[in-house]
Amino acid sequence: MTDTLDDLDVEGTTVGVRVDINSPIDDDGSLADDARLRAHVDTLSELLERGGRVAVLAHQGRPGGDDFVSLEPHAERLSTLLERPVDYVDVTYSSGAREAVRNLDDGDCIVLENTRFYSEEYMEFDPDAAARTHLVEGLAPVLDAYVNDAFAAAHRSQPSLVGFPSVLPGYAGRVMESELDVLGSIEETPEPRVYVLGGAKVSDSIDVAWSVLEKGLADHVLTAGVAGNVFLTADGVDLGDASTDFIYEQGYWDEIDRAADLLDAYGERVALPRDVAVERDGERHELGVNALPPADSEAAMDIGSSTLSYYERILEGAGTVILNGPAGVFEEAAFENGTRELYNAASDVDTSIVGGGDTASALRSLGVEGFSHVSTGGGAALRMLTAEPLPAVTALEDGPKHQQPADD
Numbered sequence: 001m002t003d004t005l006d007d008l009d010v011e012g013t014t015v016g017v018r019v020d021i022n023s024p025i026d027d028d029g030s031l032a033d034d035a036r037l038r039a040h041v042d043t044l045s046e047l048l049e050r051g052g053r054v055a056v057l058a059h060q061g062r063p064g065g066d067d068f069v070s071l072e073p074h075a076e077r078l079s080t081l082l083e084r085p086v087d088y089v090d091v092t093y094s095s096g097a098r099e100a101v102r103n104l105d106d107g108d109c110i111v112l113e114n115t116r117f118y119s120e121e122y123m124e125f126d127p128d129a130a131a132r133t134h135l136v137e138g139l140a141p142v143l144d145a146y147v148n149d150a151f152a153a154a155h156r157s158q159p160s161l162v163g164f165p166s167v168l169p170g171y172a173g174r175v176m177e178s179e180l181d182v183l184g185s186i187e188e189t190p191e192p193r194v195y196v197l198g199g200a201k202v203s204d205s206i207d208v209a210w211s212v213l214e215k216g217l218a219d220h221v222l223t224a225g226v227a228g229n230v231f232l233t234a235d236g237v238d239l240g241d242a243s244t245d246f247i248y249e250q251g252y253w254d255e256i257d258r259a260a261d262l263l264d265a266y267g268e269r270v271a272l273p274r275d276v277a278v279e280r281d282g283e284r285h286e287l288g289v290n291a292l293p294p295a296d297s298e299a300a301m302d303i304g305s306s307t308l309s310y311y312e313r314i315l316e317g318a319g320t321v322i323l324n325g326p327a328g329v330f331e332e333a334a335f336e337n338g339t340r341e342l343y344n345a346a347s348d349v350d351t352s353i354v355g356g357g358d359t360a361s362a363l364r365s366l367g368v369e370g371f372s373h374v375s376t377g378g379g380a381a382l383r384m385l386t387a388e389p390l391p392a393v394t395a396l397e398d399g400p401k402h403q404q405p406a407d408d
C-alpha cells in the first residue's frame, strides 16, 4: 500500500504534484476538453487548503504531435477551476524553476512547463537511473515531498513518475488512490470478461491483448479503431493504401507481425471487424472486408454496422466489459456511429469499466453514460486490468532509496 494525503503533514510543505492533464488540443492551441484537469481539483484543492506549496508537474502530448504544446493554457484553466491564481512557469527544472518553487508561500500553486519538452522525460528509466536525471536532480532539491496523482501515466517509467519517489517521500493523490482502489481487483469481476481495444495506441493494445489472453482474464478481445485495422491487415485483409500508409506513418508496421502472432495463438478469442466505413463522395460508405481494398484515397475510419451487430451480440452475454479507445474517428460526424453504438452496448453490461483520455472525451461528446467506472487512464487502466504492476505505483510503494539531491 502507498501512503496517501492522509499521511502527509501538508502545512508549509513544498510538494511536487505530478498530475495527468494531457488533453485534446484545438487547432489554435487551446484546450479542447478539461476533464482531466477537473479530475485533479480535489487533490490540488486539498493540498492548497491544508497550506501546501504546490508545484504541478505534467506532460502534454508526444514530441512531433500537434498536441505537443506548452502547459500555459492548462495553468489558466486550473486557475479558474481552483478559484485562485495559478502561475505558469516556462521552465521545469532549471534555476528559474527552482527560484519559482522557492518563492511559493503556503497555499500557492504554480504549473511548471511540459516535462516532455526535455527528451529524457520521453525515455523509460528504472527508478535508480531516473533519480539521476536532470529533471529530478534539478527540481528535487527544492521539494519536501512528492505526490503522484497521475494515474493515467502510471504505466510509464519516466523520470517525473519514478524518479522523484526514489529521492523524496512519496504519496498517492486522491485520483491515484481511488483508481487503485477500483481497478485493483479485476480477477473478482464477473465473467465472461470482454476487452474492447480501439483507439490509436496500437502497441499498448497489443500488449494488453497478449497479457489478458495469456493469463486467461479475457474471454473475448474485440478490436476496433486503428488497432482493428492493424489486426485486419495481420489477418491478410488489404485495407488499401490510405489505411496501410497511416499504419506505417504511425510506426506500427512491426505491430502487424505481433498481431499476426497473437491471432495464431489465440485467434478464436479475438474478434476482428467485419466491415469498415470510408468516406465516398463526401459521405459515409460501408464496405464489407470482402469488398476491400477500397479506392486508393479511402481510409477505414470507423467500424461498420455488421461489425457492430457482431460485437453487440458478444457484449450481450458479457459479465464484465473493459473498454479503451474509440472505434473510429469519432471527431468527425460521419465516423462517430461505431464509437457511439459500441460504447452504448458496453455501458449496458453489468460491470463496465472504461478508460482513456480520448475515450472519456468521446463519451462526453457523444453523450454516452451509464458505465460502472470511468477511469482517467486508458493504457494505465488496461495495464492494471491485466493484473500487471504499474511502474509509478511500484516506485511509490518502494519509497525513497537515494539521498535527496542537495540544493545549491
Ligand SMILES: Nc1ncnc2c1ncn2[C@@H]1O[C@H](COP(=O)(O)OP(=O)(O)O)[C@@H](O)[C@H]1O
Binding pocket: 198, 199, 200, 201, 224, 225, 226, 229, 300, 301, 302, 324, 325, 326, 327, 328, 329, 330, 331, 355, 356, 357, 358, 359, 360, 378, 379
Ligand atoms: N480508424 C481510425 N483511423 C484513424 N484514427 C482513428 C481510427 N479510429 C480511432 N482513431 C483515433 O484514435 C484516437 C484515440 O486513440 P487513443 O489515444 O488510443 O485513445 P485513448 O486516449 O482513449 O486511450 C482518436 O483521435 C481517433 O480519431
Ligand SMILES: O=C(OP(=O)(O)O)[C@H](O)COP(=O)(O)O
Binding pocket: 020, 022, 061, 062, 152, 153, 156, 201, 355, 356, 357, 358, 376, 377, 378, 379, 380
Ligand atoms: O493520455 C494518456 O494515456 P491514455 O491515452 O492511455 O489515456 C497519458 O497521458 C499517457 O500519455 P502517453 O501514452 O503519451 O504516455
